[in-house]
Amino acid sequence: MLLRIKYSKTPAGRFLSHLDLLRSMERAFRRAHLPLAFSEGFNPHPRISYGSALAVGVTSDGEYLDVMLREKVSPEELKKRLEEAMPPALKVLEFKEINPGGDSLTALINMARYRVRAPLLQPFEPRELEPLISRVMAKTCFYVNRQGKKGIRQVDIREGIYELRGYIEENILVLEMVVKTGSQGNVRPEEVVAMLEKEGPVSLAQGLQIHREGLFVSDGDTIKSPMEL
Amino acid sequence: MDLLYNVAMCKKELYIICILLREVDPQARKFTQVLKEADGILDQIKDVLEHEVLPGVLKPLRYIGSEYNVVKKDWDAVKLRTLFAFPDLYEVGMSHLGLRILYHLVNDREYFLMERVFSPWTDMEQALRERKIPLFSLESWRPIRDFDCIGFTLQYEMSYTNILNMLDLGGIPVKSADRDDSYPLIMAGGPCAYNPEPLADFIDFFVIGEGEEVILEIFDVMAQHREKRQGKQEKGVLLKELAGITGVYVPAFYEPVYGDESSVLKEIRPVGGALPRVVRRVVRDLDASYFPLKPIVPYMEVVHDRIMLEVLRGCTRGCRFCQAGMIYRPVRERDPELLLEQAQKLVANTGYNEISLTSLSSSDYTCIEPLVTSLLDRYHQQKVGVSLPSLRVDSFSVNLAGQVQRVRKTGLTFAPEAGTQRLRDVINKGVTEENLMEVASAAFEAGWTQLKLYFMIGLPTETFEDLDGIADLAYKVLHIGLQALRDRKLSKQPRITISVSSFVPKAHTPFQWEAQDTTELLKQKQEYLRSKIKDRRITYNYHDADLSFLEAVFARGGRKTGLALLKAWEKGAKFDSWTEHFRFSTWRAAFEEAGIDASQIASAGRRCTDVLPWDHIDMGVTKEYLWLEREKAYHTATTGDCRFEDCAVCGICQALGVKTVLKEGNRADAAAHKI
Numbered sequence: 025m026l027l028r029i030k031y032s033k034t035p036a037g038r039f040l041s042h043l044d045l046l047r048s049m050e051r052a053f054r055r056a057h058l059p060l061a062f063s064e065g066f067n068p069h070p071r072i073s074y075g076s077a078l079a080v081g082v083t084s085d086g087e088y089l090d091v092m093l094r095e096k097v098s099p100e101e102l103k104k105r106l107e108e109a110m111p112p113a114l115k116v117l118e119f120k121e122i123n124p125g126g127d128s129l130t131a132l133i134n135m136a137r138y139r140v141r142a143p144l145l146q147p148f149e150p151r152e153l154e155p156l157i158s159r160v161m162a163k164t165c166f167y168v169n170r171q172g173k174k175g176i177r178q179v180d181i182r183e184g185i186y187e188l189r190g191y192i193e194e195n196i197l198v199l200e201m202v203v204k205t206g207s208q209g210n211v212r213p214e215e216v217v218a219m220l221e222k223e224g225p226v227s228l229a230q231g232l233q234i235h236r237e238g239l240f241v242s243d244g245d246t247i248k249s250p251m252e253l
Numbered sequence: 254m255d256l257l258y259n260v261a262m263c264k265k266e267l268y269i270i271c272i273l274l275r276e277v278d279p280q281a282r283k284f285t286q287v288l289k290e291a292d293g294i295l296d297q298i299k300d301v302l303e304h305e306v307l308p309g310v311l312k313p314l315r316y317i318g319s320e321y322n323v324v325k326k327d328w329d330a331v332k333l334r335t336l337f338a339f340p341d342l343y344e345v346g347m348s349h350l351g352l353r354i355l356y357h358l359v360n361d362r363e364y365f366l367m368e369r370v371f372s373p374w375t376d377m378e379q380a381l382r383e384r385k386i387p388l389f390s391l392e393s394w395r396p397i398r399d400f401d402c403i404g405f406t407l408q409y410e411m412s413y414t415n416i417l418n419m420l421d422l423g424g425i426p427v428k429s430a431d432r433d434d435s436y437p438l439i440m441a442g443g444p445c446a447y448n449p450e451p452l453a454d455f456i457d458f459f460v461i462g463e464g465e466e467v468i469l470e471i472f473d474v475m476a477q478h479r480e481k482r483q484g485k486q487e488k489g490v491l492l493k494e495l496a497g498i499t500g501v502y503v504p505a506f507y508e509p510v511y512g513d514e515s516s517v518l519k520e521i522r523p524v525g526g527a528l529p530r531v532v533r534r535v536v537r538d539l540d541a542s543y544f545p546l547k548p549i550v551p552y553m554e555v556v557h558d559r560i561m562l563e564v565l566r567g568c569t570r571g572c573r574f575c576q577a578g579m580i581y582r583p584v585r586e587r588d589p590e591l592l593l594e595q596a597q598k599l600v601a602n603t604g605y606n607e608i609s610l611t612s613l614s615s616s617d618y619t620c621i622e623p624l625v626t627s628l629l630d631r632y633h634q635q636k637v638g639v640s641l642p643s644l645r646v647d648s649f650s651v652n653l654a655g656q657v658q659r660v661r662k663t664g665l666t667f668a669p670e671a672g673t674q675r676l677r678d679v680i681n682k683g684v685t686e687e688n689l690m691e692v693a694s695a696a697f698e699a700g701w702t703q704l705k706l707y708f709m710i711g712l713p714t715e716t717f718e719d720l721d722g723i724a725d726l727a728y729k730v731l732h733i734g735l736q737a738l739r740d741r742k743l744s745k746q747p748r749i750t751i752s753v754s755s756f757v758p759k760a761h762t763p764f765q766w767e768a769q770d771t772t773e774l775l776k777q778k779q780e781y782l783r784s785k786i787k788d789r790r791i792t793y794n795y796h797d798a799d800l801s802f803l804e805a806v807f808a809r810g811g812r813k814t815g816l817a818l819l820k821a822w823e824k825g826a827k828f829d830s831w832t833e834h835f836r837f838s839t840w841r842a843a844f845e846e847a848g849i850d851a852s853q854i855a856s857a858g859r860r861c862t863d864v865l866p867w868d869h870i871d872m873g874v875t876k877e878y879l880w881l882e883r884e885k886a887y888h889t890a891t892t893g894d895c896r897f898e899d900c901a902v903c904g905i906c907q908a909l910g911v912k913t914v915l916k917e918g919n920r921a922d923a924a925a926h927k928i
């Protein structure tokens with residue numbers, strides 16, 4: 025049976041790298057006695073595929089993975105066993121059986137929603153925020169530098185920013201954004217923050233807190249969560 | 254102005270106020286109280302750590318805890334708060350079985366709490382020092398100074414500077430004499446505690462022997478002491494009470510007495526009615542002893558990232574340089590049925606996909622074959638593998654390794670230790686050239702293409718012929734590999750790695766009296782060996798001779814060497830076992846300032862009649878036996894293993910009331926393993 029799991033990366037888990045996550049998830053599934061299906065070959069691996077990888081330091085309430093099981097397990101049983109087996113860094117939120125043979129999560133997911141908390145270095149007038157965001161969104165292009173295999177290249181991220189909202193809360197600038205993610209292009213939340221800073225005048229301190237609220241599949245008209253597919 | 258920095262500064266100052274308050278009234282344990290009053294300041298510190306400090310350091314998972322099976326307790330509901338301190342990085346410390354055993358043993362007692370702390374890497378140290386945040390524990394993120402007792406494990410001499418550094422990072426004076434009743438009691442145990450003297454000025458008390466046997470007794474005494482005093486400690490009184498426990502050594506109650514030449518030790522005199530010798534504690538029955546079945550499972554990769562199933566403890570092969578082979582006697586095996594039960598629980602509770610059968614020499618376990626077969630049968634479908642980290646040099650071991658090899662065959666490691674039969678007899682390493690050649694053939698025929706061989710140079714009586722022997726063995730093994738791979742019509746080349754360490758004379762071994770080669774001679778020997786090994790298919794590694802020299806100084810040094818340790822740390826020495834941090838010039842200057850002739854300690858031999866700095870530590874094997882073994886070494890005479898041959902009267906069973914425990918699935922098998 026192919027199982028799709030939605031999980032969160034808690035504050036305790038924000039420093040797990042993608043490799044740490046793979047290791048910890050496999051161990052949790054083993055503790056949960058899931059009848060894992062393995063790949064063939066010399067060095068068999070459990071058949072687990074992940075959605076878009078989360079950067080180190082970022083928490084999330086909307087991560088996804090698909091895991092193949094050798095036999096069926098009832099939903100009640102799954103819920104109970106998974107809850108007990110998860111380490112404090114990770115939490116299973118939802119799961120459902122899906123049909124095998126569909127597109128992989130990495131191929132499907134193309135949109136992400138983030139909430140970013142950026143501490144302000146200097147007081148910022150809340151009513152200036154909306155015009156600032158409008159100015160940013162009115163831009164037709166914004167280039168950022170990306171480190172690639174062949175050195176640094178410039179990437180336009182503007183068209184990948186679908187929504188941007190914000191408010192000020194006790195010297196903290198809170199930004200909510202919906203951006204492009206996945207294999208067809210990726211916008212990082214810290215790049216959007218940099219864009220805002222450049223458009224300024226707003227000066228931010230270190231200690232950006234980034235939280236991914238969810239990953240989505242958009243076909244231009246409808247936006248669905250991977251659980252709704 | 255940097256607003257956030259201001260906030261941090263503000264927090265920092267609040268924190269300092271807390272520390273000051275405690276210093277004003279040390280008796281009242283003010284720190285914790287103030288922390289409570291200054292509502293949520295611990296949370297604020299956590300906040301700074303989480304959002305400012307940790308995102309900027311390498312591998313933040315080293316410092317955050319919260320792993321699966323971690324134990325978090327209510328700080329105010331327990332009678333005693335203790336801290337297990339490992340003076341190296343998280344990934345090293347979390348690979349240590351002793352930590353797993355003691356952590357869970359103590360925490361299984363409802364009224365005790367034990368948390369963990371490791372050495373922060375230099376980037377984290379800098380971040381903590383800049384913000385004046387004291388070193389904190391992984392579980393509750395509390396300053397280490399808030400604990401009642403901190404226990405350091407002493408696994409290798411070159412971690413000593415890290416102990417001082419950790420205390421200092423925790424705002425705790427490094428010297429025992431400078432710590433009043435308000436500070437946690439500092440204890441230490443582990444193999445290096447068998448010569449505790451270099452650390453005697455810094456550690457309040459040592460545990461000699463196997464920790465799980467005595468730790469609860471110690472903590473019971475502490476808890477009672479505190480209960481009688483409404484949660485306060487009177488250090489002097491408490492140490493007296495602790496000294497009454499067998500296996501506890503309080504250095505303040507022993508005084509080294511020197512002869513006319515101030516460097517010659519005359520005796521170590523007990524003062525104030527302390528017993529003349531401190532006797533080691535030992536687990537009699539491994540089946541009845543505690544073993545953790547719900548160990549912590551780290552998120553990040555650690556050095557030994559798998560289930561550790563301890564099949565036996567101790568080794569009586571009797572290699573004369575080997576400290577572990579002396580201080581962990583006698584051999585005590587664990588029941589195979591019990592091991593299967595433990596394996597089952599460990600697999601279920603950890604989710605690891607590998608079970609490592611650990612001990613000093615796992616192929617010596619008398620039930621190893623049926624155990625391995627059962628484990629493989631049971632866990633094959635779940636893809637849980639079995640591994641054997643320590644293999645004897647014989648074809649039985651190669652077959653065993655072949656059986657457990659789950660994935661692609663890569664490397665196998667063996668330790669012939671010396672290059673000629675003569676020298677192997679001197680050190681009592683029961684391995685013949687024939688054994689090694691058999692092993693090599695068996696391994697290459699079974700599909701391995703890489704072999705690693707461990708050797709030691711600088712052993713007593715060694716000549717350059719013995720070094721030639723190492724090179725000869727390497728070439729012979731290579732040729733066996735070439736032949737075997739050619740016979741199997743493989744185009745692949747065999748690879749041989751020769752890893753060469755330098756002999757370090759260790760306390761409580763037959764070679765404790767021996768001189769270490771000077772570093773000049775060791776370096777010369779290393780170069781000589783390099784000149785002998787020219788084939789590109791043989792890789793030659795060797796250890797830093799300066800580091801081996803320092804190991805010898807602290808393995809054999811007396812109380813005065815503590816001053817050099819202090820000076821070296823003050824000059825910035827830390828993580829000495831990490832090449833990128835080791836600076837020998839710092840140590841040279843430290844010895845000079847401390848007025849210590851380090852080469853005298855490492856490179857000079859001792860006489861039979863000399864008083865040794867660890868003579869008051871009674872580990873069970875008698876000094877007479879060690880000397881006899883040393884004499885036999887010089888006559889190239891070997892001693893058998895008391896598991897299969899006659900008792901060699903090392904004294905352990907008589908002294909400690911213990912005996913060798915073999916489960917012998919089949920005794921004939923066990924005898925056949927004999928080399």
